[in-house]
Amino acid sequence: MLSPVLLVPAVLNGLLTGAVYALVALGLTLIYGVLHIINFAHGALLTAAMFAAFFAQRLFGIDPYLAALVLTPLFFVVGYGLQRFVIGPAAHGDDRNVLLVTLGLAVVIENGLLFAFRADTRTVNLDYAFEVIDLGVVFLPLPRVIAFAVVLVVALALWLMLSLTDTGKAMRAVAKEKLGAELSGIDVAHIYAVTFGLGTACLAVAACLLLPTYYVNPHVGNAFVLVAFTIVVLGGMGSVAGALAGGLFVGVVESLCGLYLGESLGQIGIFIMFILVLLVRPSGLFGEPA
Amino acid sequence: MKGWSIAHILIVIALLAIVPLLTASNVVLNFLTVALLIALVGQGWNVLGGYGGQYSFGHAAFFGTGAYVTAILQTRYGINAWLGFALGILGGAMVGAVIGALTFRSGLKGSYFALVTLAFAEVLRIGASVAPVTGAGVGLLLALDLRPQAFQFQSRAPFYWIVLALVAVSLIVVRLIEHSRFGAWLVAVRENEEAAKALGVDAVRVKLAAITVSAAMTAAGGAFYAQYFLFIDSGIAYGPWISIEALLAPIIGGVGTVFGPLLGALVVKTLGELAKLVTGDAPGLDLVIYGSVLILVVAFAPRGIIGVLSDLRMRWTRLRASVAGRAHG
Numbered sequence: 001m002l003s004p005v006l007l008v009p010a011v012l013n014g015l016l017t018g019a020v021y022a023l024v025a026l027g028l029t030l031i032y033g034v035l036h037i038i039n040f041a042h043g044a045l046l047t048a049a050m051f052a053a054f055f056a057q058r059l060f061g062i063d064p065y066l067a068a069l070v071l072t073p074l075f076f077v078v079g080y081g082l083q084r085f086v087i088g089p090a091a092h093g094d095d096r097n098v099l100l101v102t103l104g105l106a107v108v109i110e111n112g113l114l115f116a117f118r119a120d121t122r123t124v125n126l127d128y129a130f131e132v133i134d135l136g137v138v139f140l141p142l143p144r145v146i147a148f149a150v151v152l153v154v155a156l157a158l159w160l161m162l163s164l165t166d167t168g169k170a171m172r173a174v175a176k177e178k179l180g181a182e183l184s185g186i187d188v189a190h191i192y193a194v195t196f197g198l199g200t201a202c203l204a205v206a207a208c209l210l211l212p213t214y215y216v217n218p219h220v221g222n223a224f225v226l227v228a229f230t231i232v233v234l235g236g237m238g239s240v241a242g243a244l245a246g247g248l249f250v251g252v253v254e255s256l257c258g259l260y261l262g263e264s265l266g267q268i269g270i271f272i273m274f275i276l277v278l279l280v281r282p283s284g285l286f287g288e289p290a
Numbered sequence: 291m292k293g294w295s296i297a298h299i300l301i302v303i304a305l306l307a308i309v310p311l312l313t314a315s316n317v318v319l320n321f322l323t324v325a326l327l328i329a330l331v332g333q334g335w336n337v338l339g340g341y342g343g344q345y346s347f348g349h350a351a352f353f354g355t356g357a358y359v360t361a362i363l364q365t366r367y368g369i370n371a372w373l374g375f376a377l378g379i380l381g382g383a384m385v386g387a388v389i390g391a392l393t394f395r396s397g398l399k400g401s402y403f404a405l406v407t408l409a410f411a412e413v414l415r416i417g418a419s420v421a422p423v424t425g426a427g428v429g430l431l432l433a434l435d436l437r438p439q440a441f442q443f444q445s446r447a448p449f450y451w452i453v454l455a456l457v458a459v460s461l462i463v464v465r466l467i468e469h470s471r472f473g474a475w476l477v478a479v480r481e482n483e484e485a486a487k488a489l490g491v492d493a494v495r496v497k498l499a500a501i502t503v504s505a506a507m508t509a510a511g512g513a514f515y516a517q518y519f520l521f522i523d524s525g526i527a528y529g530p531w532i533s534i535e536a537l538l539a540p541i542i543g544g545v546g547t548v549f550g551p552l553l554g555a556l557v558v559k560t561l562g563e564l565a566k567l568v569t570g571d572a573p574g575l576d577l578v579i580y581g582s583v584l585i586l587v588v589a590f591a592p593r594g595i596i597g598v599l600s601d602l603r604m605r606w607t608r609l610r611a612s613v614a615g616r617a618h619g
Contacts, residue, residue, distance in 0.1 A: 090585060107580060
């Protein structure tokens with residue numbers, strides 16, 4: 001077996017990666033929980049957000065963490081508009097159509113970026129990108145520690161919003177009983193769009209957190225989106241706490257698989273886990289049995 | 291449109307079959323061959339997705355297996371290309387049966403089914419990109435051997451006729467399924483699985499049969515691809531592009547109809563070529579167009595081109611009837 005000298009950093013690094021996974025999954029699970037649809041455009045929207053953050057830094061010199069303050073509301077509006085004016089009307093109330101429309105959106109966004117910016121992989125240069133925090137047993141990269149903290153704050157804020165605000169209550173009502181909510185005067189189309197907007201806004205935050213230590217290319221979102229699907233399925237579709245726990249868990253599993261099996265097989269580990277969970281327990285490890 | 295008969299299919303195929311006699315242009319034949327290949331793969335998707343209502347996002351799993359089985363058997367074991375082609379179809383059908391058995395027995399449907407098929411295709415893609423037997427990252431190159439018994443030809447016309455024959459078989463099979471008891475069960479499962487079960491339809495077995503037939507057709511497309519281009523790698527064989535084109539053709543042409551995939555494939559490939567004419571070799575634009583057309587079709591013409599045509603025909607008949615009525619009145 002491997003010694004703690006290797007194991008502890010692997011687990012901690014896995015937790016840090018897992019936090020960003022959790023944030024991407026949070027957006028997905030929120031949309032699934034309320035709209036009961038799987039958003040196949042999630043990965044492409046993450047890619048778009050990363051390109052936005054990249055060019056904000058490259059062209060205007062805006063630090064990714066500051067860009068998050070602009071991009072998050074912007075992507076909320078994008079998500080709101082997509083659901084309200086594209087996905088909602090095009091679906092005609094059939095879930096199979098939602099699958100196709102979000103898949104179509106993913107293809108358009110991803111290849112639009114490919115067409116505009118080519119397949120080149122880009123990175124930003126920030127002076128704090130290589131700063132580390134010395135914990136004695138392990139060095140942790142500063143940007144990823146910041147990402148971890150921000151994810152926890154965002155998750156808490158989302159949870160508070162869902163429990164305390166009127167919009168949050170309306171979202172939960174629509175999630176539970178769409179028709180009943182509609183009859184009590186809740187504008188379901190608006191709540192759907194708000195939820196989709198929030199899910200997309202999560203991606204903008206994730207993009208800004210990833211940028212300092214990650215690369216950008218037109219396909220970058222795909223790496224995250226299947227991981228996010230796995231997390232959402234693990235944590236139980238629609239569960240915020242499940243997404244957070246699932247994200248951290250998957251981050252650690254990936255890190256350990258990478259350590260023992262090598263980089264590319266680490267990814268296979270995630271897919272196989274995903275298929276197994278879907279086949280054996282589709283309601284997720286934390287979800288209620290269907 | 292219900293009235294399509296085997297005779298209609300044979301007429302369409304006969305018309306397409308004379309194209310190589312009219313033109314020797316490699317550009318035209320290559321375009322039509324690729325379009326027919328997509329029609330074949332799309333017809334496979336149509337059996338499961340169109341008639342069975344199970345939307346797969348991972349038909350690359352079957353396409354790639356068909357391609358890899360024949361390519362590996364030829365390059366590593368020196369097996370005859372025609373036999374390899376048949377075994378490729380068989381291999382794809384088996385992968386379909388296994389994926390179907392795993393997913394349908396677990397009761398996965400709708401979004402979950404789409405997700406899990408996508409994941410299976412990705413596992414196979416990553417597996418093929420590292421396993422030595424598939425040539426890993428380098429891919430597999432089939433040796434040039436331009437003899438008919440090696441399934442290779444001097445000109446493009448024989449390839450074209452072969453893929454046309456495969457499309458003909460797929461059209462006839464789908465037409466036979468449509469009018470069979472099995473086809474009725476399949477549509478019943480699509481429309482309302484619970485109701486179908488209550489009436490005694492064994493939904494899991496019906497879906498299992500559908501995915502096996504579907505996978506076999508798509509694998510035939512993959513095996514043909516390997517033979518036609520003589521090169522495959524993990525990104526071509528198991529890549530998301532083929533999963534997308536497999537569903538694009540039937541959705542655009544008319545989902546759950548005999549001619550939908552063929553019509554859709556011709557339209558999609560024409561749009562792709564036009565995009566290339568406009569932008570040259572810039573990557574991405576053809577797929578941007580495909581994605582936009584997919585969204586537009588789902589939004590405004592959920593029954594595809596065939597649906598639009600049948601609506602127009604109905605309107606035309608009504609118009610004529612009303613004009614005739616006025617003339618008499």
